[in-house]
Amino acid sequence: xxxxxxxxxxxxxxxxxxxxxxxxxxxxxxxxxxxxxxxxxxxxxxxxxxxxxxxxxxxxxxxxxxxxxxxxxxxxxxxxxxxxxxxxxxxxxxxxxxxxxxxxxxxxxxxxxxxxxxxxxxxxxxxxxxxxxxxxxxxxxxxxxxxxxxxxxxxxxxxxxxxxxxxxxxxxxxxxxxxxxxxxxxxxxxxxxxxxxxxxxxxxxxxxxxxxxxxxxxxxxxxxxxxxxxxxxxxxxxxxxxxxxxxxxxxxxxxxxxxxxxxxxxxxxxxxxxxxxxxxxxxxxxxxxxxxxxxxxxxxxxxxxxxxxxxxxxxxxxxxxxxxxxxxxxxxxxxxxxxxxxxxxxxxxxxxxxxxxxxxxxxxxxxxxxxxxxxxxxxxxxxxxxxxxxxxxxxxxxxxxxxxxxxxxxxxxxxxxxxxxxxxxxxxxxxxxxxxxxxxxxxxxxxxxxxxxxxxxxxxxxxxxxxxxxxxxxxxxxxxxxxxxxxxxxxxxxxxxxxxxxxxxxxxxxxxxxxxxxxxxxxxxxxxxxxxxxxxxxxxxxxxxxxxxxxxxxxxxxxxxxxxxxxxxxxxxxxxxxxxxxxxxxxxxxxxxxxxxxxxxxxxxxxxxxxxxxxxxxxxxxxxxxxxxxxxxxxxxxxxxxxxxxxxxxxxxxxxxxxxxxxxxxxxxxx
Numbered sequence: 001x002x003x004x005x006x007x008x009x010x011x012x013x014x015x016x017x018x019x020x021x022x023x024x025x026x027x028x029x030x031x032x033x034x035x036x037x038x039x040x041x042x043x044x045x046x047x048x049x050x051x052x053x054x055x056x057x058x059x060x061x062x063x064x065x066x067x068x069x070x071x072x073x074x075x076x077x078x079x080x081x082x083x084x085x086x087x088x089x090x091x092x093x094x095x096x097x098x099x100x101x102x103x104x105x106x107x108x109x110x111x112x113x114x115x116x117x118x119x120x121x122x123x124x125x126x127x128x129x130x131x132x133x134x135x136x137x138x139x140x141x142x143x144x145x146x147x148x149x150x151x152x153x154x155x156x157x158x159x160x161x162x163x164x165x166x167x168x169x170x171x172x173x174x175x176x177x178x179x180x181x182x183x184x185x186x187x188x189x190x191x192x193x194x195x196x197x198x199x200x201x202x203x204x205x206x207x208x209x210x211x212x213x214x215x216x217x218x219x220x221x222x223x224x225x226x227x228x229x230x231x232x233x234x235x236x237x238x239x240x241x242x243x244x245x246x247x248x249x250x251x252x253x254x255x256x257x258x259x260x261x262x263x264x265x266x267x268x269x270x271x272x273x274x275x276x277x278x279x280x281x282x283x284x285x286x287x288x289x290x291x292x293x294x295x296x297x298x299x300x301x302x303x304x305x306x307x308x309x310x311x312x313x314x315x316x317x318x319x320x321x322x323x324x325x326x327x328x329x330x331x332x333x334x335x336x337x338x339x340x341x342x343x344x345x346x347x348x349x350x351x352x353x354x355x356x357x358x359x360x361x362x363x364x365x366x367x368x369x370x371x372x373x374x375x376x377x378x379x380x381x382x383x384x385x386x387x388x389x390x391x392x393x394x395x396x397x398x399x400x401x402x403x404x405x406x407x408x409x410x411x412x413x414x415x416x417x418x419x420x421x422x423x424x425x426x427x428x429x430x431x432x433x434x435x436x437x438x439x440x441x442x443x444x445x446x447x448x449x450x451x452x453x454x455x456x457x458x459x460x461x462x463x464x465x466x467x468x469x470x471x472x473x474x475x476x477x478x479x480x481x482x483x484x485x486x487x488x489x490x491x492x493x494x495x496x497x498x499x500x501x502x503x504x505x506x507x508x509x510x511x512x513x514x515x516x517x518x519x520x521x522x523x524x525x526x527x528x529x530x531x532x533x534x535x536x537x538x539x540x541x542x543x544x545x546x547x548x549x550x551x552x553x554x555x556x557x558x559x560x561x562x563x564x565x566x567x568x569x570x571x572x573x574x575x576x577x578x579x580x581x582x583x584x585x586x587x588x589x590x591x592x593x594x595x596x597x598x599x600x601x602x603x604x605x606x607x608x609x610x611x612x613x614x615x616x617x618x619x620x621x622x623x624x625x626x627x628x629x630x631x632x633x634x635x636x637x638x639x640x641x642x643x644x645x646x647x648x649x650x651x652x653x654x655x656x657x658x659x660x661x662x663x664x665x666x667x668x669x670x671x
Contacts, residue, residue, distance in 0.1 A: 169409065172208075416456075494585045609627075612631045
């Protein structure tokens, strides 16, 4: 019967062999954390390799994602659909075992990880999701949502600011089913961390309100097991298990050194490691007895089968709740969502209100949330400004988890990563708000939302120089363009209450990625539309106001500048110039339309085009062409009332008309 050390050495062997074959990778963490992983996965993790999507499985996140071979080894050995050929193909093109774990690429990978610190913050979001879902669905005698969240993290994760944000909140929330294992090996890429990381990390986490198990021997199974038992006995606090380890454990000549952090060990050192670990087996060969001890298929099947039996009893007792549980965990929208939303959008159009789009956004939440119990809102301490709360908002907290809203505090980054974790957990459509200018703090998490294709909604208000007196520090002139650069991110900047309602509808119905909803502080005028035009808003760009015959010029605008374009067009037409106004609330959605539609909106023969947006001009030239012009702001703002700033920066009907006339003259000369 294989000993525990042999089981852990299987991880070490697979990791060093795969990294050597790939000629790149990070062997230090997989070899250093192998003993911790062996105890956790073989003695505590409840999961079913045959069904990686089982709703009540324990979640495991590798925050120090560069140690991906640790996770791939665990998945392969325990019986997931990760073959030895996948292991051999580590880090290669189209491999199922990429350099860092990627959600949706490898069965059993719960979250994409690699940007350090985000894994632990994501795990906090998963733990919150478990708490809220349990409060919403569990009933006396029927505990159908009851799992743990485990995360591995290293010194780099501890140094990154987002871990401070998220772990502080996790302590406040008393997330007793969250367990973080700290790989305290004292080494980072640049060497021994004593020169730049001397925090009292256990003390810091105790101050956060965590239960901390100090000085655990990360290479002794009995010590690791005792630490986990102690942590699991504490139900009211998240637990940090501080494991003293040696990076690259098993490689006798370079273990304990940064040399084994991010480079293959080399054939000679691997040979020494095999001898040191008493591992006589050839590369990529695991004895059948070790596979047998590692396999979680039998226990996983029994665990899920037992849960299925419990769920059937739950279904008998609470049929409606059981149906809702399944619907939400599968991500299916309610049957009446489409008709309800259509009626709501029609009602918004009938009201014809001129509102700040942040208020229109709140109205949209109010209109949609009653049929979307999966909505889970929040704000980074700006609820009164972002207007993310609605009449049915109920704050979830350690005192009462049956809620649908969270006060994240001033933690834009952690909020965004936690929303990723909630989305990955399943059962929720998370949305969170902050000022658009602070999307800089959240950006890497937003990028991860897009990379993983998650349905996460970002509500970004105070979208331009219209912020006014707070000045250039709070006026996001470059941020909309910056967010549009993120692949797979839909950025909606609506011009009025109707476009705002449609933007929310599209964000909710989109199934393959996140959406950023960019809203104004100031009131924006309602725009009148035909029924046909209403139906085209969802296409991201459409003709809002047309002229008779072929236009002499086309005005393209978004958000608060659409009203300016309409006003200028009306004056130009009174002077005999035929002008079409095109609103493009979402360039990504518009660019996805077929060529025929895009050409119908922006006919190629009309080359006199002007785009208007109170932000950087970057990106708009693809619509106006070389002979067109863009009215924007390619500098920082100023501190003054918002209406004065629009005049100061030239966003006036007269300036728009003058620019149109210049472009028309330029294009006529070019013709």
